[in-house]
Amino acid sequence: MFCGEPGSAGYASCADQEGLFALASLLPAMLALVLMIAAFATPAMRRNPSLRTQTLGYSLIAWCLAGFTVVLGALPPL
DSSP states (O other): OOOOOSSSSTTTHHHHHHHHHTTTTTHHHHHHHHHHHHHHHHHHHHHHHHHHHHHHHHHHHHHHHHHHHHHHSSSSTH
16 A cells, blocks of 8 residues: 655554554564474474474465565555
């Protein structure tokens, strides 16, 4: 969503909402971090390489979602 010109009416509230959206990217980032730690720290995943690979794949997807929401939330107010 484009917020318009910086001096236009409602730009500040639009930029604040987009900032909150970018902050919401912390949720998938934390999920990705937990999955990545679990892939290396959990004994069951250390014994099963396919389960570790699957968990790291889900972690990569979560990192991509986090990056996408940061970009989506940070670019429009610029």
